[in-house]
Amino acid sequence: MARPWSSTLTTALAGPLAAAAGLAVGHLLAALTSPATSPVLVVGSTVIDRTPTPVKEWAIARFGTDDKAFLVGSVLAVVLLAAVGAGLLARRRPVHGAAALATLACVAAVLALLRPAAGPAAVLPSLAAAVVAAGVLLQLTRLPATARDGSARRAVLLGMGMVALGAAGVGEAGRRTIARRQRSETVALPAPTEPAGPFPAGLDRVVPGITPLRTPTREFYRVDTRLDVPVIDSAGWTLRVDGDVRRPFTLTFDDLLAMPLIERDITLTCVSNSVGGPYAGGARWLGVRLTELLDRAGVGDRADQILSTDVAAMTISTPLALAADGRDAMVAVGMNGAPLPREHGFPARLLVPGLYGFISATKWLTRLTLTTYADQSAYWTDRGWATDAPIKIASRIDIPRPLARLDVGEVVIGGVAWAQGAGGVARVEVSIDGGAWQPARLGPTAGDAYWRQWFLRWNAGPGPHTLSTRVVDAQGHAQTPVRANPFPAGASGLHTIDVTVGS
Ligand SMILES: Nc1nc2c(c(=O)[nH]1)N[C@H]1C(S)=C(S)[C@@H](COP(=O)(O)O)O[C@H]1N2
Ligand SMILES: [Mo]
DSSP: OOOOHHHHHHHHHHHHHHHHHHHHHHHHHHSSOGGGGSSSHHHHHHHHSOOOOHHHHHHHHHHGGGHHHHHHHHHHHHHHHHHHHHHHHHHHHHHHHHHHHHHHHHHHHHHHHHHHOGGGGGGGHHHHHHHHHHHHHHHHHSSOSSSSSSSHHHHHHHHHHHHHHHHHHHHHHHHHHHHHHSSSSOOOOOSSSOOOOOOOOOTTTTSSSSSSSSSSSGGGOOOOOOOSOOOOTTTTTTTEEEBBSSSSSSEEEEHHHOOOOOEEEEEEEEETOTTTTTTTTEEEEEEEHHHHHHHHHOOOOOOOOOOEEESSEEEEEEEEHHSSSOOOEEEEEETTTTTTGGGGTTTTTTOTTOOOGGGTTTEEEEEEEETTTTTTOOOTTTTTTSSBOOOOEEEEEEEEEETOOSSEEEEEEEEEEEEETSEEEEEEEEEEOOOOEEOOOEOOOTTTTTEEEEEEEEOOOEEEEEEEEEETTSSSSSSOOOOBBBBOOOOOOEEEEEEEOOO
């Protein structure tokens, strides 16, 4: 006998609706206790940690900072698809279908326990999801199987509609709860003991469309393995310095703020940035000089690595020799004149000028352990990334945009370039259609660890053109044209774009 549409639809939707109800309740429960234990976030984070590096690189390249939305969407799609199966099963054998959904949620519970730094309570949101999903599915199977007459059909629609609305409402409550908790805490930071001095005006107004000399905090790129933003109270936070040191110690946030604070302009970039890519930002940072903390601890003679640990036990390794070579590495508490936003590591993060973020810029920092590369390895080291990765010198064209159509006449080519570690940017050059390297005008400097704006006025004739740029550092090294992928130590090659001039 052919089934009426409503019955087929009911059967297909029952599983996903029940799963959605379970996930929503789990999410809200987690939001109220420990957001990272939400079943969706647990599964998503596990996927992030287990994804092979090439796939991760592809996702970052393809989706940029939306890679997380893409990931959560994929996880939800897979769960809802599996839930369709559970719903179909439930039509004949309600208990089996419910058990299938509960099992699915229990997988999340197990993964929650396996997360680094997870306590036993981490299973609760997933268990709640299991109970709710199974219960809702059992209820839905009780609805009239064939809804031929109007009243039965209404009962089906009403029942399913209530579940859908309930799930959406509870899920939204969870989302809002997390958003509220993530709002920043107001802390007052002391003035720097070593201020950075006035910040130069830059070419921001002179060259419209160029990257601003200082990246507004809200626009600063964000790259990390977290799906949620860790929420740490400054009052309960501590920083432990231990390992191969003579005097291990623990600092509170107030202890840290009582130490001398330096203020520095530093450009941070991500090793996953492609040539000409967006994962770079310049900011004014406030923090305690790293060597101040290391001296206080008295580093032993075996250590060659600073292993830093974040609030969720994620680890980043920094070569001790580079971090302590006199550059202004710091445990930062402030960014652009305000406390660090939660997205960028509140209450404190590590920063080492000249090193890619993945070996230097630990956010939500809780511990600095002096150790050796032989004894302990960090998150990205385990995934094949380099342990020694200075930021490669690079120049990027901001304007014109790639593939732009331009009018004949004067065109301003402009962008930013950086050459940390090698004395800063000495010159930036532009080559048009493979011709001779022409020097660009440089903007003001905010120090060797900072990027520099540049521009060149070009009298553009009609036709297709190729624009290329390179930086030359203070030691005379020109940026290499040899292409390298971001993995394992950062991309190289020249940023080259095509434009068309005239009609
Ligand atoms: N705890 C933690 N810190 C982290 C990361 C992370 O995944 N977890 N990512 C690092 C990487 S790869 C980079 S590039 C920088 C980015 O810092 P931002 O998000 O403030 O720009 O943070 C670093 N610090
Ligand atoms: Mo990064």
